[in-house]
Amino acid sequence: MSVESFSGEPLPNFSRSDRRGSGGFSDVFQDPNNSGRLIKVFKTPLVGQAAERVIRLLRIENWARPSDSERFLSRFAWPLECFGRPEEITGFSMAEAPPGYWFELQVGRKTDRKLLQVKFLSDANYWRSGAVHSDQPEFSESLRRELAIDIFESLGALHRNGLVYGDISSNNICACVGQFPRGFFLDADSIGLPEELEGSDLLTP
Numbered sequence: 001m002s003v004e005s006f007s008g009e010p011l012p013n014f015s016r017s018d019r020r021g022s023g024g025f026s027d028v029f030q031d032p033n034n035s036g037r038l039i040k041v042f043k044t045p046l047v048g049q050a051a052e053r054v055i056r057l058l059r060i061e062n063w064a065r066p067s068d069s070e071r072f073l074s075r076f077a078w079p080l081e082c083f084g085r086p087e088e089i090t091g092f093s094m095a096e097a098p099p100g101y102w103f104e105l106q107v108g109r110k111t112d113r114k115l116l117q118v119k120f121l122s123d124a125n126y127w128r129s130g131a132v133h134s135d136q137p138e139f140s141e142s143l144r145r146e147l148a149i150d151i152f153e154s155l156g157a158l159h160r161n162g163l164v165y166g167d168i169s170s171n172n173i174c175a176c177v178g179q180f181p182r183g184f185f186l187d188a189d190s191i192g193l194p195e196e197l198e199g200s201d202l203l204t205p
Helices: 048-058 066-075 124-128 141-160
Strands: 019-022 026-030 037-046 081-085 088-095 102-107 110-115 173-176 182-185
Touching (some): 048 081, 048 088, 066 141
Antiparallel strands (some): 037 088, 102 110, 173 182
């Protein structure tokens, strides 16, 4: 996977019906030009310091060593191409989490393909709900430790480069099921310098 330069192009002509996720600051849609990518569309364009943070991530080759770059691109929903203008970013494309990070969840009569967010591994009460008809994904204690180590190594790689992740929560970290569990971070645009994020409203309670 490689990071592209700032295209300066407007947002692609994505379909509103292909929405894959929604949050307080943005919505996520399928990229109409690349089946393996998603587009994060900001409800209000990023300007000033927020735009500068995303551009810094886009220009990863300027500041990260290759081994760290590989981790960032494989463990984070990293910006790959920005849309709009450098002073006003309307959205960016990012890779979709690989297949191992997904599972089938049946709630009521509806079955959806969902990201295995860490919250699904940490909230036992959720699985006792009468509406949930799926079993909690199996994650032994040893696999949970391996997952925690991988998550901490990803955060450590950010810290080595003077950056921090601004919105740590069990909603924003996903788990890959397998012999060697891995963590995948959503909302990479919350990454920045410590002084940039101090007092920021980018947080999950």
